[in-house]
Amino acid sequence: MTTTDHTELTAAVAAPRAAKAIRRDRPKLKDTWWRHAVAITAMVIALFPVVYTLSSAFNRDNSLQGATLVPTHVTLHNFGNLLHNNVTLKSGGKTDAPYLRWVFNSMVIAGTTALLTTLLGALAAYAFSRFRFKGRRFGMIALLLIQVFPQFLAVVAIYLLVYNLGNVFGPLGINSILAVVVVYLGGSMGVQTWLLKGFFDTIPNELDESARVDGATPAQIFWGVVLPLALPVLIVVALISFIFTLNDYVLASALLQTNDHFTLSVGMFGWVNQQYGQLWGPFCAGALMAMIPVVILFLSLQRWIVGGLTAGSVKG
């Protein structure tokens, strides 16, 4: 790719899509049948594990392996046990598996992290987008490079750091949900900042100017002008951060030590680990209940996701 290409393309992409408003007639099925075929095949593959999770969740058997498309003995037993913290181990003993507590912890951790990550990222992106200052280029490049060192590579160091922090300031110590959030925030500046900066760049400077003429401070411009206009991309960044945080296992399992502080990933992994004899029934029921709200959240926001994902990078 040459530089000329790049300029041309970006310019072209930046132009509003004129054809967008034109609504053509529905295409004929004989021209589009293959599109439907591809889509249906892809859907089957996408939903395959979900369907079996569903089946196992409602099955009385504790296994995923004997699972059939339609559960053989339909029961709500698994769900009831989850909600009443009554998951029975194969040993006959009880696990102390406060599923609802884990859901709550996960939501608090992932929600707070997503919110603050987006805010911190947006603040920095605004500076990178609107101000010219010494170290700006260095800062942007540094962010990109640091980002490739995932936090969990330093899990031992983070553990010791949090351990020492806890000795100075208790609430930020080991086994604290707050500490986990704070650690995740360490990763808040990075690719997201790039994504946000890219989007902010597309918001015309004239808007800032006119606000400034009206006497607005940079802070007021940020909160009042830029953020509202960037809402779609903010939602995308928050959502990505939310999902990423929800999925983390390594850091959460290193920092959280007691059952009532676990996140879903740490707690539920115990159920299918050999050690406890693979409790697929409760696992699938729990998985189902955990994924439904996330999927709904996702689908309800998806009209913004499609645009927001590429917005930043296109404008690089």
Added chain:
Amino acid sequence: MSEIAAPTPRAPFKPGLIARAIALFSGLPGMIIKFVLLAILNALAVWAAYVLIDRGKWISLAILVAATLLIDYIYLAPRSWTLPAKFIVPGTVFLLAFQIVPIIYTIEIAFTNYSTGHIISRADAIQAIKVNSLQPPANGRQFEMAPARDADGKLVLILHDDSSGAVYAGTKKGLQPLAKPTVTISPDTGQPTAAKGYTLIKGAELFSLDAQLRALEIPTKGDSAIQAQGVSQAVELQPTLRYDSAKNAFVRISDGTVFRDNGRGSFVSVNGKEELEPGWKTYIGFHNFGKLANDPLYRSPFVKVFVWTFVFAGLVVGLSFAVGLFLAITLDKKGLRFQSFYRSVLVIPWAMPAFLALLIWAGLLNDDFGVVNKILHLHIPWLFDANWARVSVVLVSVWLGVPYFFLVSLGALQSIPAELTEAARVDGGAGWAIFRRVTLPLVLVAVGPLLVASFAFNFNNFNNIYFLTQGGPYTGTSSIAGSTDILISYTYKLAIATGKGQDYALASAVSIVIFFIVATISGAMFYRTKAIRSVQ
């Protein structure tokens, strides 16, 4: 980016309720929030300073004070340079504390011997070795014990010898025999329950004497002494090792064997065969890196794992993008029926928490009992054969990755002006040619940086490997690295299961190596995608 004048933001957007709520915070309330946050920050800093002063941690204190003053200055003293800083500082504080500092800390650990048997300080280790070396001498006596106070209120141990039935009063001066009738012994436990002239200590008072009880040594013959064990027993003990602080070595009393500090956190016998435990944490220079480079146990899997990590990350990103783009092109047809329904369903694998999906896939892929083989009437050893396991982790990772690239490609496709493809068509381009010449390059511009980011992400995709195969199966001669282990999961195994248990220092050394590899590659690739060059 100012030379590209975008007339309007991409998606024309009506400031709604949320926007108005945000705007509300930008005036006086905003300023109050700022002051309150700043005040809380200062309060926390003062708190932390107290603790740090109390513990004499002066370097930490200096950093804390400097950082707090700098932040206060930035927000309270308007200068031209503080304006961008105001926006950058909040994220940077967290970045420094929980991203940069851990990296530096990891580098430090990589140069230590921090591992099982080497986690406490040298002084603690010497103390522990001394305690561990205490052993009952030949014919050593055991006593039932009752702590008591004599007439002067001094701590005395009333001791009842199990075997001989003799009773004593023990002080730090030595054992003093008591007349049997003056001491009442419980017939069940052999415990002294009363002694004439002494007041037995009971209940809470007894436990408050913990340190004194442990410190009390009643000398007997030679270097033997009677020591309390708990509150109701005492044992005659003799050290078997003597610490020579001048020579910085332990000497075994029975045969004179000398255990020297080996410079790597252990006292080791001169012939090198025996090691005293515990050891301590200390700096050992490049030893860990040397191990990775020279020890065939680590080196040969490292190379294998290194190559597979690239193959894995490359395949996953490449296939995810290819399939995602294909689906996007298929569905990016104006007026296609069920379009948004298809799109909604297809993003579900991305919306689903990945760790759940991975664990479920692991169950479904079991080859004799798994659902996948059952449905397809196959007998593929998905997780048991090295190559099939590699296929499995790639396929499942692609399953997880496709929705993201599908959405990204869809976004990119929709932002390609129709005129561009129309023009190409008018020029006589065929479908494939248009795709190759016009669509693909345009999509790549949009998706390029995301491909690099995704590569970096998959390069370290611990979850996908750990939850699916845990790195297995193991076909070679070593179980340190399995067929599907990537560098990060290999590191994790080094950290938890080699030698005597956990080797955090070695794992940290590998982390550093991984960091440099990924940073170099990503740096080069970002450079190529011009993401960096375009920042002015």
Added chain:
Amino acid sequence: MHHSLKRMWALIGVIAAIAAVAASSAGASHKAGPTIVIWTDTDRAAAVTKVANDWAASNGATIQVVTKNFGDIRDNLGTVSAADAPDVITAAHDWTGQLAANGLVEPIFLSSATKASFPSYTLNAFSYGTAVKKLYGVPVAVENIGLVVNTKLAKVPTTFSQLETEALQVKKAKHQTFGIAVQQGSGGDAYHMYPFFSGLGGYVFGTNKAGNLDPSDIGVANPTLLKNAHLIDKWNKEGLISSKVDSSAAQNAFLKGQAAFWITGPWNADTLKKSGLTFKVIQMPAIAKPSVPFLGVQGFMVTKYATVHGVDSAAKDLVTSFMATPAAQTQLAAANGRPPANVKAKSSDPVLQQFSAASKGGVPMPNIPQMSSVWSDLGQAWVRSTKGSGAMAASKSFKAAARSIAAKIG
């Protein structure tokens, strides 16, 4: 903004001062009276609380029980901050080496009378030391795996070849891919395979002259085992055992009557009783040598933090004088569905008694920290050689494992 600066500083100063007062007062508060913190797992929490409180009541102490996943007790002990650290932990004997090598647990002494009431292997299991061997734990419960026979489907075998024939008959009749339900999975399971391993003449570590486990003497591919290794290839070929069977597959097969033999431990005693099957638990019949299981002993240890907290003597008294009594042992072991370690405290449960009987001649899992280098390699040796078609020859597989273990131990 300039004029408000002064006020702002004042505000910050006030809040900082409040925090400072709070900080100093927080630092000044101290705990009153001795409190002993015990870490235990959920199964045992109630019993531990009750037994420990019996002791505390007569000694004027307070007990605080913290519940954790069993394995986390070991992992977290090394990383917990002193303020939250336990004084006493529920522990498995095979943690002894690692915890002692790290200086995390304290040696304890038992009176001769107390010692006499425990089988010597249970005390050995908790003893460790490179220079001087020390006792670090009081045994409470013992556990081991046995061969569970579905007596409706098969006769109780007295020889291994009988077991083999019966298992293969059921396999054929029920169209199964394996005869004996013993769990491995892709991760391997050296613990559940140990009866086969010992029956073929394998051992993990030999002992040196002093009677200590010797990490340089690795018996994973000793000549006896290699001589008998062809049997593993035969079992693999005829499908007697299969590494594709994981814990859930093994359990399902037995409970659904598709396999007549299941190798499992007392943790499944309740499942067995509830299953409605008629069964008997025995030690697996000898192969070339007696097919003994690994023995696991669980008990209590006193941590180094007891000294830090100033409750060392109290904690030792609780563990050595009180937890070791038959009455306490019965309660503690029963809570976890295991036979008690104290010989005076026999379990009355018939199934647990059968499991106890199956322990005859068993080998305590090695408690030296080097064991962590063994589990995965030994497990993989079995996985490689019993995965059906394409399996590696057993002698080659075990030799490879032995080499890898030796290299890892270094």
